[in-house]
Amino acid sequence: MTHRVDPTDRAVLDAWHAVGFLETLGAGPTHTRLLGVGLTIQRTADGTVQVRAEGHDAPLPVAERHGCLWTSLGTPPATPLAIPEADEPDRRLVCCGSIDVHASGLRVVENFLDMAHFPFVHTNILGAEPQTEVLRYHTEWRRDVDEIWATDCRFHQPQAALSAEGGQDTGYIYRVASPFVTLLYKTCPNDALRPDVIALFVQPTEPERCRAHPVMFLIDELSAQADLIQFQQKIFLQDRIILENQRPRLLPLDARAEIPTRADSLSVTYRRWLKEKQVRYGATGTLPSS
Numbered sequence: 001m002t003h004r005v006d007p008t009d010r011a012v013l014d015a016w017h018a019v020g021f022l023e024t025l026g027a028g029p030t031h032t033r034l035l036g037v038g039l040t041i042q043r044t045a046d047g048t049v050q051v052r053a054e055g056h057d058a059p060l061p062v063a064e065r066h067g068c069l070w071t072s073l074g075t076p077p078a079t080p081l082a083i084p085e086a087d088e089p090d091r092r093l094v095c096c097g098s099i100d101v102h103a104s105g106l107r108v109v110e111n112f113l114d115m116a117h118f119p120f121v122h123t124n125i126l127g128a129e130p131q132t133e134v135l136r137y138h139t140e141w142r143r144d145v146d147e148i149w150a151t152d153c154r155f156h157q158p159q160a161a162l163s164a165e166g167g168q169d170t171g172y173i174y175r176v177a178s179p180f181v182t183l184l185y186k187t188c189p190n191d192a193l194r195p196d197v198i199a200l201f202v203q204p205t206e207p208e209r210c211r212a213h214p215v216m217f218l219i220d221e222l223s224a225q226a227d228l229i230q231f232q233q234k235i236f237l238q239d240r241i242i243l244e245n246q247r248p249r250l251l252p253l254d255a256r257a258e259i260p261t262r263a264d265s266l267s268v269t270y271r272r273w274l275k276e277k278q279v280r281y282g283a284t285g286t287l288p289s290s
């Protein structure tokens with residue numbers, strides 16, 4: 001059974017969604033799903049990419065950015081999100097492979113924003129006992145750009161990146177640009193001033209299923225591309241086990257559904273933001289009961 005997106009779920013419909021990595025598009029058509037709708041992706045003779053959706057006569061809007069193909073079932077902004085750091089000439093674009101997850105895409109974003117799980121899920125990589133405390137950080141809803149940001153985040157990490165030699169106190173900044181698009185900036189072991197950038201573009205295929213497209217923009221001249229991808233995939237597969245065991249699979253937006261702690265202030269703000277936007281795809285409890 002498929003669940004098509006509700007035509008009034010505008011924040012979801014009018015967003016850009018990543019639907020695959022450009023490097024994996026072959027000569028023939030590719031089939032995928034977005035918000036319960038079947039898509040056919042095809043590169044045309046002139047090199048442009050066309051996306052067609054079942055039930056839509058006209059081709060969908062497309063954009064090629066950050067290593068991904070983006071499309072929308074509604075009326076999206078002029079371009080998918082800008083990541084100014086991605087344009088720096090010495091950054092390496094690392095597309096880490098698409099991963100199917102049997103959980104709401106909103107759950108996948110929320111997990112990406114959570115530091116508390118590092119020592120327990122990514123043990124001896126992104127965290128380790130006994131250093132399990134999430135220190136106080138700052139969360140804000142930047143109304144001018146309508147994004148959620150968390151700053152002043154710190155976590156001690158045994159292996160913060162493939163290129164890290166020994167443990168380090170890693171500074172993090174989190175950014176949520178749209179309901180299914182998030183990224184973080186973290187201390188780079190190879191550059192004292194500029195952070196590494198790791199993005200997670202989530203393609204909601206069904207309310208309780210999604211396809212995650214992790215992309216990194218790294219300052220790392222030495223590591224082999226395959227090793228960078230493997231490092232990130234190992235971490236994401238650790239997350240997938242946790243995500244697929246969460247119940248409910250949909251993200252509850254009712255404030256009483258799950259009891260937050262101080263460490264969850266980013267998650268709480270993310271849920272409030274989704275609720276104010278009346279995001280329903282992948283969520284429960286968005287609309288007040290009347």
Ligand SMILES: [Fe+2]
Pocket residue numbers: 111112117121122235239
């Ligand atoms: Fe994780």
